[in-house]
Amino acid sequence: MDAEALARAAELVKDRPGAAQLCVMQHGEIVLDLSFRCEPDSLFLLWSTGKPLAAMAVHLLAERGVLDLDDPVRRFWPEYAQHGKAAVTVRHVLRHASGAPLSTGSVLGDALASPFWDLSVRAAARAKTRYPVGRVPAYHILSQGFILGELVRRVDGRPLRRFLRQELLDPVGLRDIHLGLDDELWPRGMRLLTPPRNAADAPNAGERAKLELFDRRSVRTSVIPAATVHATARDVARFYQLLLNDGELDGTRVLDPKTVAAARRPAAEADADEPDRVIGHPVRWAHGFQLGWGDRRVTTARPFGDSAGREVFGHNGSNYCNAWADPENDLVFAYVTNLIPGRAAALAHQTELSDLVRTACSVPA
Numbered sequence: 027m028d029a030e031a032l033a034r035a036a037e038l039v040k041d042r043p044g045a046a047q048l049c050v051m052q053h054g055e056i057v058l059d060l061s062f063r064c065e066p067d068s069l070f071l072l073w074s075t076g077k078p079l080a081a082m083a084v085h086l087l088a089e090r091g092v093l094d095l096d097d098p099v100r101r102f103w104p105e106y107a108q109h110g111k112a113a114v115t116v117r118h119v120l121r122h123a124s125g126a127p128l129s130t131g132s133v134l135g136d137a138l139a140s141p142f143w144d145l146s147v148r149a150a151a152r153a154k155t156r157y158p159v160g161r162v163p164a165y166h167i168l169s170q171g172f173i174l175g176e177l178v179r180r181v182d183g184r185p186l187r188r189f190l191r192q193e194l195l196d197p198v199g200l201r202d203i204h205l206g207l208d209d210e211l212w213p214r215g216m217r218l219l220t221p222p223r224n225a226a227d228a229p230n231a232g233e234r235a236k237l238e239l240f241d242r243r244s245v246r247t248s249v250i251p252a253a254t255v256h257a258t259a260r261d262v263a264r265f266y267q268l269l270l271n272d273g274e275l276d277g278t279r280v281l282d283p284k285t286v287a288a289a290r291r292p293a294a295e296a297d298a299d300e301p302d303r304v305i306g307h308p309v310r311w312a313h314g315f316q317l318g319w320g321d322r323r324v325t326t327a328r329p330f331g332d333s334a335g336r337e338v339f340g341h342n343g344s345n346y347c348n349a350w351a352d353p354e355n356d357l358v359f360a361y362v363t364n365l366i367p368g369r370a371a372a373l374a375h376q377t378e379l380s381d382l383v384r385t386a387c388s389v390p391a
Contacts, residue, residue: 027057031386036060038379044219044365045070047259048379051267051358052387059260067202069214069256070362071246074167075343076255079205079265080174081120081314082281082289083189088116089285092181095120095313099173102180103151106173110155118160119173120313121293125155127164127304129172136168137239141248146172157303163293163311164303171251187249198268198275202261206249215256216364217241227371236344237366262360266340266351270358289314290339315339318350327373331380345372348380355388 032050036058039046045064050057061068087093093102095117100107106114114124129149130136139146150172157164166173175186182189187205195203207215218241221228229237239245246254264275269289273281293311302309307326310317318334319326328334329342330350340350340359349360361379366372 027052028386031382032058035379035382035386038375038382039361039363042363042365042375043221044363045216046361046363046365049259049263049358049360050383050387051263053356054267054271056260056263057387058383064216064364065214066260067214067258068216069202069204069207069211069258070216070347070364071218071240071253072255072257072262072347072362073240073253073343075262075341075347075349075362076205076257077171077252077341078289078314079190079194079203079255080171080178080186080251082194082269083178083186084116084120084174085285085289085314086193086281087178087181088288089282093177095288099177102177105148105151108152111153111159113159115160116177117313119166119170120289121311122163122165122170122302123160123293124166124173125157125159125161125164126150126153127156127166127169129153129169133167137236140168140172140250140253141245143172143249146250147176150176162300162303163309165305165309166252167304168250168252171253175249175251185249186251194280197280198264198278200261200265200268203255203257203265205251206254207246207256209247211256212243212247215246218366219364220366221368225367227367229366229368233366233368257362259360259362262349262362263358266349266358266360269339270351270353270356290317290337292317310336312339316341318352329373329376329380331377331384333381333384342376345369345376348376350380352384355384357384357387359383 046062048060099114118124178186268275272283273286318330318338320336330338335354337353347362351358
């Protein structure tokens with residue numbers, strides 16, 4: 027390993043304001059496990075970095091044969107078939123191709139409804155398609171989590187939070203990953219922080235509004251699968267090590283290797299040739315994850331680093347938090363922070379940090 031590059035990565039995190047944790051694993055061993063201006067067990071809001079949990083819950087149900095990824099959602103949830111969504115399959119939702127990315131018609135409407143499960147689920151069922159089903163990628167910012175979570179509840183009978191705890195998290199000791207921050211855990215939760223309004227990396231008005239909403243206790247204690255997972259960087263890294271190990275961690279298997287492969291399988295590569303209709307730039311989607319670009323030169327965001335190969339899989343969280351696994355280098359990366367800067371500054375930081383860690387850990391033997 028390149029100790030100097032690792033040290034630069036640590037300094038890059040240390041030099042920013044706010045609290046942060048960085049955990050890096052290679053060959054199943056912890057390389058870095060650092061906490062800055064917080065405790066090692068402090069819990070951070072993951073934003074969309076928590077999305078893969080709901081996705082893997084659905085993949086586990088598919089592994090057990092109680093649903094198929096190509097089943098229409100309406101098979102388990104008849105009300106979802108409204109307004110052109112009868113042909114939407116579970117697979118479409120996993121790869122953000124249902125054609126109905128917004129439940130209420132606006133991002134703000136979805137966000138305001140998100141602390142209320144029944145309201146958000148009803149809104150998802152009533153949502154109208156904006157794009158042809160299965161034809162184009164359109165990021166489901168908040169709706170994906172509610173759709174997948176409601177599928178888990180209707181198929182298995184347990185609410186998503188309990189299913190995750192009993193079937194995926196507790197069996198492998200991931201006790202510092204929580205969907206919604208319970209009251210007893212609130213003291214460990216890190217409040218959000220934004221740079222001053224006159225700072226070069228200050229967020230815009232929309233980003234500030236997002237911060238104000240999602241830092242409310244009533245929101246952060248709510249079950250919002252696409253946004254309110256809280257965790258330590260260490261347990262996020264261990265979750266990705268579980269996936270890199272094809273579903274096994276510390277001698278306990280909770281997923282079949284074929285299930286993990288199905289989640290990592292790229293969606294239609296044609297989707298990556300055009301901008302995502304909601305995000306505005308191309309994304310390589312898998313079935314619950316974002317993927318690296320490899321040598322393909324596309325003008326787009328690269329939170330996993332410019333050096334990320336095509337097999338790299340993970341999920342960015344609003345450019346604040348970030349986690350990925352790199353099979354080629356047998357490497358796992360998890361970074362969490364409470365700092366909410368502007369998008370450009372946040373994304374540049376993620377790209378630089380990811381590249382530094384990969385450079386440090388990919389030195390030939």
